[in-house]
Amino acid sequence: MKGEKGERRRTALLKIAYRMFIEQGYDSTSIDEIIAEADIAKGTYYYYFPSKEATLEAVIDMMLAEEAERAQAAVASPMPVPQKIVAVILAMRPRQEESGISTTLERSENIVMHEKVGRRLIEVTAPLLTEVVQEGIAQGIFECTNVEERVRMILFLCQRIFDSGHFNERDIEVFVDTVEKTLGAQTGTMDFIKGLIQ
């Protein structure tokens, strides 16, 4: 698996597994299905991945890498702080491919992968958002202590909102209000979020 060609094949396999795990859930996706889709032999699969579990880990890493990259780009950009926060939050939102099957995400088969991704996504995003919030504090936009804990709480709420999919206008209103208050921002500072979340 050292050649470039092998690496490309591994990535292709990973993308197929990724799509199938999301569409049908990890447990419900058998290796037989994956190799049928990829049109390779079973031995070949095991040449590239030591186990199914390892494939899941690799898939999750791939997903996280993409999301982290988007969040990181937002943080590094010259946007005003509130917009940066929104950008980081939106980076967590499942993309087109996934949200198109957002109903699937709630099916119990997917809970396992979803939880795994969710927990790790917060681990990755929290430091970035903390940085932004501290930037805001320095600018006098926010005023609060225990920044790290507040950030994790906000990220957790985000996930619940995006997960459920069934949030309404009032849910968003409450969310924005809570974010503003927990960060000690002026009422209305984060109001523009409302327009962005669907």
Next chain:
Amino acid sequence: MKGEKGERRRTALLKIAYRMFIEQGYDSTSIDEIIAEADIAKGTYYYYFPSKEATLEAVIDMMLAEEAERAQAAVASPMPVPQKIVAVILAMRPRQEESGISTTLERSENIVMHEKVGRRLIEVTAPLLTEVVQEGIAQGIFECTNVEERVRMILFLCQRIFDSGHFNERDIEVFVDTVEKTLGAQTGTMDFIKGLIQ
């Protein structure tokens, strides 16, 4: 399954299944293991439960019934509103038996059951807590709109805190602060929570 004797046996079986689902996770607990533990024949198991899935539902119902009862008792009591809120929240906390195996609760095998219970627990608890908050508003202790949505958000946060098990003092502080602010209470109103959550 009409006699009293049968009903008692069913309950006994349910408790065994309940314990095993929690200890090893639903998926990882096979019917064979359950009947070995209960020392009954396979046919007997299926005499009492139509399927494994149905057993899970019955187990969850049992858990929820207990939790809902505790919450309901709190609401009906003559405590002051803030104490009622805390009581409802604490009713959601897993009991001794479960928390003793709280590390297990995070194992991926348990995610499925955990999620199912969590979602339904919120459905059950939300109306109760909403009632209490509205009582608080009437008494001038709280001041907020969108009560239902705020309550659900608070319950989300509670679950997360109890789930993770790894919360520290600062997490609690942030939680209490957020609850106060989101309900529009005076700072310090809910402070006594800190002493109650471990």
Next chain:
Amino acid sequence: MKGEKGERRRTALLKIAYRMFIEQGYDSTSIDEIIAEADIAKGTYYYYFPSKEATLEAVIDMMLAEEAERAQAAVASPMPVPQKIVAVILAMRPRQEESGISTTLERSENIVMHEKVGRRLIEVTAPLLTEVVQEGIAQGIFECTNVEERVRMILFLCQRIFDSGHFNERDIEVFVDTVEKTLGAQTGTMDFIKGLIQ
């Protein structure tokens, strides 16, 4: 099971089993389903029938008794011989209840019962029809040897026609022609059958 009351209950059970065997097939009908339909306890079922197999035999006996009775009535009646033959043949035809589910009769689940009934039905009907044919020979309407064998052959063909359900006009034509020729009747003697078989 000596009392009259018990006998009536047994008959009622038999009719339920009969209907279910026909509707779903013998193998696919479980005793649990039968007792649920009859609203009795499992022990009660085994009080009336020693086994499922015995129930099937009893059901078949019941079906045959009815069919044989109709055929016998036809033979004893003062109809002209050709009409008697048709009457016997039509007595083999599944009744309303069954033909309404004639598609079901072809489902593989029903083959077992169907074959059993079919074979025994021929045993019962053949002597009756033989008698009628011999009556016809005495009257100079038919002219043939090996009457018994010819009769059985005709009955085979009848069953096949009623079984398949998919016979068309030409099948009937061939059938009538064959019956006439095999019995040594004048062409046209049995022609009126065409109008009777649907």
Next chain:
Amino acid sequence: MKGEKGERRRTALLKIAYRMFIEQGYDSTSIDEIIAEADIAKGTYYYYFPSKEATLEAVIDMMLAEEAERAQAAVASPMPVPQKIVAVILAMRPRQEESGISTTLERSENIVMHEKVGRRLIEVTAPLLTEVVQEGIAQGIFECTNVEERVRMILFLCQRIFDSGHFNERDIEVFVDTVEKTLGAQTGTMDFIKGLIQ
């Protein structure tokens, strides 16, 4: 399952299943018994066949292929028409292996497979025999209409005769007579059949 070796193993498995289905009946033959007989692992069985049902279909296809081949050979040969008809009919007769266990064929366990094979065998053989009969009509040996329906009727009678196993001389006589008459042949044309069927 692409290699030649795999194909050979599949065929070997098929023959084992074939023998067991015939000996004990389809339903009464468990996968466990098949793999024990073949001395392979359960997984290996399912590597070659997706399901038990699929195995049955494959077994039936194998049986039919042999029978159809024998019938086809007869039709293509330069024999006189009556002999061809007999050859096609005889091709339907169960071979040594099966008839040696002909008693088994009547056991209810085998009815399902037997019926399935029977129905499909007629589908396969009917067009061949129709062709031969039409050849006979062209040669002035036969004279009849509705050839297809008559052929199917004849084939059906054949099956009943071979099935029952209990036919006697007079049954054959009646059968031959009926065939001659239904095809509009001179009496005696098919007489030589009598010598061939046992």
Next chain:
DNA sequence: GATGAATGAGTATTCATTCAT
């Protein structure tokens, strides 16, 4: 006459993993 709790052998099917070639 009637009940219903208890049985346990039996069944088809799944699937991640291994390994000789």
Next chain:
DNA sequence: GATGAATGAATACTCATTCAT
């Protein structure tokens, strides 16, 4: 690098039958 034949433990569920009360 790649293949595909082989594995076998694991799993949920069915159902006719028994028998003490």
